[in-house]
Structures are given as C-alpha cells and as structure tokens.
Amino acid sequence: MSANDAARGPRALINGVKALTLDDLPPPDTKRWVMRRKAQVVDGVRCGLLTMQEACTRYTLSEEEFLSWQRLIDAHGPRALRTTRLQDYRRGLDDEQDPPRSAVAG
Numbered sequence: 198m199s200a201n202d203a204a205r206g207p208r209a210l211i212n213g214v215k216a217l218t219l220d221d222l223p224p225p226d227t228k229r230w231v232m233r234r235k236a237q238v239v240d241g242v243r244c245g246l247l248t249m250q251e252a253c254t255r256y257t258l259s260e261e262e263f264l265s266w267q268r269l270i271d272a273h274g275p276r277a278l279r280t281t282r283l284q285d286y287r288r289g290l291d292d293e294q295d296p297p298r299s300a301v302a303g
Contacts, residue, residue, distance in 0.1 A: 217246055225255050232278035235266050243267075 222241050223234040242252050242263075253263055269277040 217241060217244055219246065222246070223256070227256060230280075232275055232280075235278045236270065236275040238263070239266050239270055 217240065219241075222237050227234060238252050238256060241247050242249050247255070249260065249263055252258065253260055266278060
C-alpha cells in the first residue's frame with residue numbers, strides 16, 4: 198500500500214470486487230441528490246465503511262430518509278432512487294406495508 202492509499206482512509210469491499218473509500222462517497226456538503234449518490238451512501242453503510250448514524254450526520258439526513266433509500270433499493274433496485282419516479286415507488290411500498298382497509302377494524 199502506498200502512502201497515498203493510506204491517506205484515503207478505511208476501505209470496504211463491495212461484492213468482493215471494488216475497495217470503497219470515503220473519497221468514493223459524495224462530499225458531505227452535497228445538495229443535489231441524484232440516484233447514483235444516494236446509492237453510494239447506502240453502499241457505504243452496507244459494506245461497513247460508515248454507520249447509518251454517521252451517514253445521517255455527515256449528509257444531514259434523517260434516519261427515515263436514509264431507510265427509505267435502502268427500502269427502495271431493496272424493493273426496486275437503484276433506479277427507484279430517481280426523483281422523477283420516487284412517488285410511484287413510494288406509493289407502491291405504502292400499498293405493500295399498509296393492511297387492506299377492509300381488514301382494519303373500524
């Protein structure tokens with residue numbers, strides 16, 4: 198490992214292929230959250246590069262927002278993080294999680 202590699206900080210493997218570092222994640226002051234950046238943050242947490250709490254603090258995210266990114270990726274893949282389709286995917290997730298109205302005692 199070179200001195201330059203050591204300066205990049207901790208690394209985590211994604212699918213045993215690519216070593217992910219904090220430098221590979223979006224900058225902490227990110228304002229424009231495109232699907233690729235959201236997926237990078239989720240990947241960083243999933244591979245142990247940082248914790249969910251660290252990611253939320255670093256990017257000023259609520260836990261709910263971060264968890265919604267994870268759920269969307271799990272249910273529909275990274276493309277579900279596109280903001281133009283977000284409402285459609287969320288509507289579908291809400292339908293899956295909510296019991297049918299006829300099953301709710303009234």
